[in-house]
Amino acid sequence: MWWRSASFILDRQQEQNTNFPPNPESLLLSSPPPSMADSLQNPKPDISAYYQTRAAHHAVVTSDWLAQAQAAVSLQTNDDVSSGSDGRVATTGGGTGGDNKTFSVIDEFNSWRKQPDLAEAVAAIRALAAVIRASQATTMMELEIELKKASDSLKKPNSAAFCSTYSEFVLEFPVDIAWDATSISLTAGCDLFMRYVTRTSALEYEDFNSARYRLIERAEKFGEISYKARRIIAMLSQDFIFDGCTILVHGFSRVVLEVLKTAAQNKKHFRVFCTEGRPDRTGLRLSNELAKLDVPVKLLIDSAVAYTMDEVDMVLVGADGVVESGGIINMMGTYQIALVSHSMNKPVYVAAESYKFARLYPLDQKDMGPALRTIDFGVPIPSKVEVEKSARDYTPPQYLTLLFTDLGVLTPSVVSDELIQLYL
Amino acid sequence: MPDTQALVNDFLNKLKKRKIEGSQATAKQTAELLRSVISQTRMPYTNQAAALIHSVKAVGERLIAANPVELAVGNVVRRVLHIIREEDLSLTTAAMAGLNLSAESDDEDDTDRDNHPALSAAAIAAASRSTLRPPSLQTLLEDLPDSAAVPHTSSSGGDSEGKSKSADKSSRSRKLKHDVIEAVNELIQDISTCHELIAEQAVEHIHQNEVILTLGSSRTVLEFLCAAKEKKRSFRVFVAEGAPRYQGHLLAKELVTRGLQTTLITDSAVFAMISRVNMVIVGAHVVMANGGVIAPVGLNMVALAAQKHAVPFVVLAGSHKLCPLYPHHPEVLLNELRSPSELLDFGEFSDCLDFGSGIGAPLLHVVNPTFDYVPPKLVSLFITDTGGHNPSYMYRLIADYYSADDLVLERRTTSGN
Numbered sequence: 001m002w003w004r005s006a007s008f009i010l011d012r013q014q015e016q017n018t019n020f021p022p023n024p025e026s027l028l029l030s031s032p033p034p035s036m037a038d039s040l041q042n043p044k045p046d047i048s049a050y051y052q053t054r055a056a057h058h059a060v061v062t063s064d065w066l067a068q069a070q071a072a073v074s075l076q077t078n079d080d081v082s083s084g085s086d087g088r089v090a091t092t093g094g095g096t097g098g099d100n101k102t103f104s105v106i107d108e109f110n111s112w113r114k115q116p117d118l119a120e121a122v123a124a125i126r127a128l129a130a131v132i133r134a135s136q137a138t139t140m141m142e143l144e145i146e147l148k149k150a151s152d153s154l155k156k157p158n159s160a161a162f163c164s165t166y167s168e169f170v171l172e173f174p175v176d177i178a179w180d181a182t183s184i185s186l187t188a189g190c191d192l193f194m195r196y197v198t199r200t201s202a203l204e205y206e207d208f209n210s211a212r213y214r215l216i217e218r219a220e221k222f223g224e225i226s227y228k229a230r231r232i233i234a235m236l237s238q239d240f241i242f243d244g245c246t247i248l249v250h251g252f253s254r255v256v257l258e259v260l261k262t263a264a265q266n267k268k269h270f271r272v273f274c275t276e277g278r279p280d281r282t283g284l285r286l287s288n289e290l291a292k293l294d295v296p297v298k299l300l301i302d303s304a305v306a307y308t309m310d311e312v313d314m315v316l317v318g319a320d321g322v323v324e325s326g327g328i329i330n331m332m333g334t335y336q337i338a339l340v341s342h343s344m345n346k347p348v349y350v351a352a353e354s355y356k357f358a359r360l361y362p363l364d365q366k367d368m369g370p371a372l373r374t375i376d377f378g379v380p381i382p383s384k385v386e387v388e389k390s391a392r393d394y395t396p397p398q399y400l401t402l403l404f405t406d407l408g409v410l411t412p413s414v415v416s417d418e419l420i421q422l423y424l
Numbered sequence: 425m426p427d428t429q430a431l432v433n434d435f436l437n438k439l440k441k442r443k444i445e446g447s448q449a450t451a452k453q454t455a456e457l458l459r460s461v462i463s464q465t466r467m468p469y470t471n472q473a474a475a476l477i478h479s480v481k482a483v484g485e486r487l488i489a490a491n492p493v494e495l496a497v498g499n500v501v502r503r504v505l506h507i508i509r510e511e512d513l514s515l516t517t518a519a520m521a522g523l524n525l526s527a528e529s530d531d532e533d534d535t536d537r538d539n540h541p542a543l544s545a546a547a548i549a550a551a552s553r554s555t556l557r558p559p560s561l562q563t564l565l566e567d568l569p570d571s572a573a574v575p576h577t578s579s580s581g582g583d584s585e586g587k588s589k590s591a592d593k594s595s596r597s598r599k600l601k602h603d604v605i606e607a608v609n610e611l612i613q614d615i616s617t618c619h620e621l622i623a624e625q626a627v628e629h630i631h632q633n634e635v636i637l638t639l640g641s642s643r644t645v646l647e648f649l650c651a652a653k654e655k656k657r658s659f660r661v662f663v664a665e666g667a668p669r670y671q672g673h674l675l676a677k678e679l680v681t682r683g684l685q686t687t688l689i690t691d692s693a694v695f696a697m698i699s700r701v702n703m704v705i706v707g708a709h710v711v712m713a714n715g716g717v718i719a720p721v722g723l724n725m726v727a728l729a730a731q732k733h734a735v736p737f738v739v740l741a742g743s744h745k746l747c748p749l750y751p752h753h754p755e756v757l758l759n760e761l762r763s764p765s766e767l768l769d770f771g772e773f774s775d776c777l778d779f780g781s782g783i784g785a786p787l788l789h790v791v792n793p794t795f796d797y798v799p800p801k802l803v804s805l806f807i808t809d810t811g812g813h814n815p816s817y818m819y820r821l822i823a824d825y826y827s828a829d830d831l832v833l834e835r836r837t838t839s840g841n
Contacts, residue, residue, distance in 0.1 A: 239752055
């Protein structure tokens with residue numbers, strides 16, 4: 001890969017750059033505890049590494065330009081910091097002025113997220129509902145602007161607010177609960193709700209208050225919708241789990257657990273292979289849950305997938321997000337499992353609720369903003385050694401057999417159709 | 425009533441004894457039977473659509489159980505159910521529109537109209553519309569969860585209909601039945617003309633001096649090839665004989681009488697000949713929702729050979745062959761084992777098939793499956809009466825023809841069988 005070598009040089013350059021001037025951004029990034037030393041990996045998280053390398057390759061861009069761009073970005077972060085210095089970016093009265101109480105959508109989101117059985121998208125939509133409730137807007141337009149701001153602050157990957165809350169969370173919770181602001185389902189959930197807001201206001205409700213009330217009601221029902229979606233998926237997938245089959249599962253997914261739980265309740269005889277799911281051990285968590293249900297489980301280390309594949313009848317994974325091509329973004333390792341099962345002619349099924357459909361079209365693995373996480377190797381790693389910290393990968397649609405969603409059992413090509421229908 | 429009962433039983437018997445050959449004949453007869461069932465159904469004053477759906481479903485379930493392998497029966501039953509829902513909806517929305525208009529113009533005579541404000545009427549219409557549409561991202565937030573939880577959402581439309589004016593009720597009831605029967609007639613017409621519609625597209629696909637391979641015999645394929653011939657295309661056809669029933673022989677004979685240059689080959693010669701072939705054109709038994717095909721035995725082998733040599737594999741299928749189900753173990757569950765007498769002569773092999781020898785069971789077993797499953801990735805193109813489609817596009821056609829409610833209900837009953 002020609003551009004990857006360029007990227008390597010570029011990263012070095014930037015590393016040196018960031019070491020020189022102590023601009024506010026580098027200060028911000030170095031403030032979190034050394035356990036998440038992400039700042040070394042991608043010093044400019046606002047620009048995707050892909051575009052940085054692109055720029056370098058086309059030789060349009062010199063290091064001067066990069067320095068300028070960097071300065072511009074750090075200016076922007078400065079603005080953010082000044083507007084929401086205490087980590088409360090979205091104060092609801094921002095548009096209207098004359099507000100006396102402060103309200104933070106992020107705090108709201110965090111409080112919802114502490115509930116264990118709540119999906120991220122649901123928490124986001126509940127938080128947006130709280131925004132509507134706290135809002136003093138008097139027209140639909142104002143409300144929309146406020147919601148837009150709030151959802152942007154939820155989605156924004158590296159805002160100042162995020163940095164502070166993130167470091168706080170790393171201290172408080174184990175890593176896998178920490179809020180990952182690049183989460184696809186979070187973005188998709190916000191987008192879906194925003195879409196609903198614009199649709200409703202355009203349609204039948206002239207009265208602002210009734211429209212507002214209706215929006216809040218719908219948002220609060222969304223948790224129920226999400227739960228119902230999981231039930232529908234579990235019911236639809238029962239036909240695919242036959243007696244005596246062996247299912248390989250990767251990562252922890254509430255939907256997958258629900259599917260397997262329902263199958264166990266329907267007295268199906270099957271066994272499950274769980275991958276370990278390094279580094280956050282999601283597989284261990286799933287195997288614990290399955291053991292409680294008396295389903296025979298076998299734990300594999302992540303590298304044993306190809307070794308065991310000939311015993312496996314189907315691969316079942318969840319998804320962080322389903323993208324427009326019909327491919328999925330899921331926990332690191334899904335792609336290689338899909339490749340192995342494709343080469344051995346085993347079906348790969350994906351269980352995902354339809355609110356995870358996202359308007360993204362990644363062309364390769366590096367095309368999305370990386371979701372970084374810490375990895376504990378047990379032994380100290382020399383500082384010169386780079387560590388791949390990305391938490392997710394992209395599995396292209398040709399390696400997926402079917403998607404189980406609450407819209408029905410779909411082939412990957414249906415996803416773009418559904419998205420086009422919604423957003424056209 | 426009694427005469428439809430007799431008709432149904434007669435048809436059930438025929439299905440059970442496998443006396444009806446070919447999915448087109450089966451589909452047509454099923455549709456005709458359901459038409460007479462509908463015309464004999466007594467219409468209650470309220471909830472007429474539900475009554476029709478109930479009676480069609482009752483008959484349909486028995487028909488499907490009689491021959492679960494002939495999926496065309498289930499397809500037609502679902503199509504008819506979808507037709508009833510659609511006609512009911514169009515009548516309801518028409519009535520609603522009339523209601524709104526009259527409510528705007530004058531409110532002199534009605535007392536019962538007043539408790540139906542325009543908004544609720546629109547909401548009901550929207551709700552019943554959403555039951556016909558397959559579930560989508562749009563309806564995810566709009567749709568009320570409790571209404572979606574109730575399986576018979578159509579009844580909500582029916583209830584409102586019952587509460588509305590009684591004067592036009594009788595005319596409406598006759599209208600619903602009439603419309604449904606009209607639409608079923610159209611369906612029957614579609615089924616019987618699907619060959620011509622498919623054959624019309626032949627010239628777009630078959631070019632001068634090409635070599636076409638087919639296996640066994642299919643009326644759709646025959647018409648397709650002859651249509652190209654009539655348009656003055658000259659091409660050659662290789663016909664694989666299609667053991668053990670050797671229907672390829674009949675096809676070859678028929679093609680020759682129509683003046684086509686034909687070559688007959690054995691099934692086992694397919695791989696040897698495929699490198700000279702420009703296109704494989706075959707018929708199908710059923711097309712499944714994922715784009716997989718249930719086809720006469722031997723076709724999977726042909727499809728693999730075609731893939732190996734990058735020859736396009738084209739499947740012709742009328743729209744009554746589109747099945748909204750996904751195949752689970754199609755090789756076993758959607759297959760039928762025919763008599764061993766097609767393979768061998770009992771006179772010669774009676775010794776080997778003797779139950780008295782050895783361990784109490786005959787040493788020679790004969791397996792004679794009827795169908796093959798061709799996975800979607802081996803199919804290049806489907807040609808249906810609405811045009812050519814990619815395998816991954818099949819779900820869209822299915823969403824047009826069937827309503828999601830029937831799909832789930834039927835599936836539960838068929839999986840029970």
